[in-house]
Amino acid sequence: MMQAIEMKKGIYWVGAIDWALRNFHGYETSRGSTYNAYLIIDEKITLIDTVKEGFTDELMQRVSSIIDPSKIDYVISSHLERDHSGAIPAVMKYCPNATVVTSLPHGLKGLKSYYGEYKYQGVKAGDTISIGTRTLQFVTTPMLHWPDSMITYCPEEKILFSNDAFGQHYATSGRFDDECPISQVMEEAKKYYANILMLYGRQAEIAYKTVSGLDVEMIATGHGVNWRSHVKEILAGYKEWSTAIPETGAVVVFDSMWHSTEIMATAIAEAFTVKGIETKLYDLKVNHISDIVTEVLTSKYIAVGSPTLNNMMMPTVAEFLCYLRGLSPKNRQAFAFGSYGWGGQSIAQVEEELKKCGFTICLDKIRLENIPNQKQLAEITQKIIDL
Numbered sequence: 284m285m286q287a288i289e290m291k292k293g294i295y296w297v298g299a300i301d302w303a304l305r306n307f308h309g310y311e312t313s314r315g316s317t318y319n320a321y322l323i324i325d326e327k328i329t330l331i332d333t334v335k336e337g338f339t340d341e342l343m344q345r346v347s348s349i350i351d352p353s354k355i356d357y358v359i360s361s362h363l364e365r366d367h368s369g370a371i372p373a374v375m376k377y378c379p380n381a382t383v384v385t386s387l388p389h390g391l392k393g394l395k396s397y398y399g400e401y402k403y404q405g406v407k408a409g410d411t412i413s414i415g416t417r418t419l420q421f422v423t424t425p426m427l428h429w430p431d432s433m434i435t436y437c438p439e440e441k442i443l444f445s446n447d448a449f450g451q452h453y454a455t456s457g458r459f460d461d462e463c464p465i466s467q468v469m470e471e472a473k474k475y476y477a478n479i480l481m482l483y484g485r486q487a488e489i490a491y492k493t494v495s496g497l498d499v500e501m502i503a504t505g506h507g508v509n510w511r512s513h514v515k516e517i518l519a520g521y522k523e524w525s526t527a528i529p530e531t532g533a534v535v536v537f538d539s540m541w542h543s544t545e546i547m548a549t550a551i552a553e554a555f556t557v558k559g560i561e562t563k564l565y566d567l568k569v570n571h572i573s574d575i576v577t578e579v580l581t582s583k584y585i586a587v588g589s590p591t592l593n594n595m596m597m598p599t600v601a602e603f604l605c606y607l608r609g610l611s612p613k614n615r616q617a618f619a620f621g622s623y624g625w626g627g628q629s630i631a632q633v634e635e636e637l638k639k640c641g642f643t644i645c646l647d648k649i650r651l652e653n654i655p656n657q658k659q660l661a662e663i664t665q666k667i668i669d670l
């Protein structure tokens with residue numbers, strides 16, 4: 284039987300570990316994930332969030348290791364997305380008279396449309412519920428990353444139930460940051476921010492500032508491990524990711540059929556390196572776009588290369604640029620490059636997409652016919668060094 288893990292006296296992690304997850308709506312989750320739910324034993328028994336539907340049994344076993352689930356009084360829904368709300372109908376079968384607490388107006392509207400009628404209590408920013416010796420204070424975080432998202436703060440315990448904010452897709456047997464290699468946890472937190480929250484940088488900044496004003500000893504997230512020893516580090520990470528304009532770093536991304544664009548990409552990466560800039564080179568055939576955008580988050584330069592294929596850029600490059608534009612990183616310097624055989628339309632197409640991303644085009648597109656020669660490569664190198 285799955286056991287609950289006590290995080291603080293009377294507060295338990297009762298979530299589920301998805302060791303096998305490798306794709307989360309297109310995001311490559313190479314270390315799996317967890318769906319975190321929390322049980323608070325007080326005068327009113329409170330469950331904060333549930334799990335993805337297929338993990339309902341795991342949730343119920345962990346809850347049952349502490350109390351009879353029919354005793355649950357409140358089910359807090361921090362976020363409608365089904366990795367957190369999916370087991371609400373199953374939980375409510377055990378405790379049909381429990382109150383489902385959700386944000387107004389979007390949480391209430393969404394839960395009703397997903398799961399139908401329960402006893403709901405809608406809350407707004409700053410509303411509180413007393414569950415006995417503890418208070419739950421609600422901080423709405425709209426569009427971080429859905430309209431209904433909210434976080435719950437318990438001042439008596441100095442614990443913040445942050446849902447998706449500060450989370451990581453990271454399956455481990457350790458439930459806390461200090462039980463795992465911290466470099467891996469930070470790496471996954473950065474990847475999570477880049478792929479899920481980067482588009483909502485303004486909202487992340489507001490949330491970061493709100494959270495900074497609270498006395499927080501522990502952040503209990505919706506995914507991955509909980510923060511208790513590295514709270515300062517993750518808050519500093521969110522501050523940097525949501526506000527800082529990267530001052531250095533280069534990401535060179537390409538695909539290539541017969542290596543010509545690859546030769547150009549390698550020369551560009553080498554030139555950035557010679558310039559003293561930390562550089563990452565990504566062949567789209569072997570790298571996942573979710574890893575590439577993680578590096579874009581903290582890089583000043585983005586160079587994107589594609590040969591021309593049937594008058595177009597390569598589909599892999601189009602996919603990457605589509606994903607990048609959606610996530611909308613701001614204040615980056617970018618340019619396009621590529622090899623072609625006759626028309627060579629792909630390079631201008633890439634440049635257009637980079638403009639649509641809102642990037643500053645720092646170098647006119649580099650187009651080379653057929654295989655690059657040494658003189659052409661030396662010219663490219665010089666252009667990068669002169670940037």
Ligand SMILES: Cc1cc2nc3c(=O)[nH]c(=O)nc-3n(C[C@H](O)[C@H](O)[C@H](O)COP(=O)(O)O)c2cc1C
Pocket residue numbers: 538539540541542543544545589590591592593594595622623624625626627628652653654
């Ligand atoms: C299936 C195929 C379609 C191509 N279509 C075009 C095209 O429409 N326009 C063009 O300029 N070159 C076209 N080319 C030529 C390539 O763009 C050219 O060989 C280029 O140098 C390949 O660069 P790479 O080695 O980076 O793949 C095509 C090549 C292939 C194999």
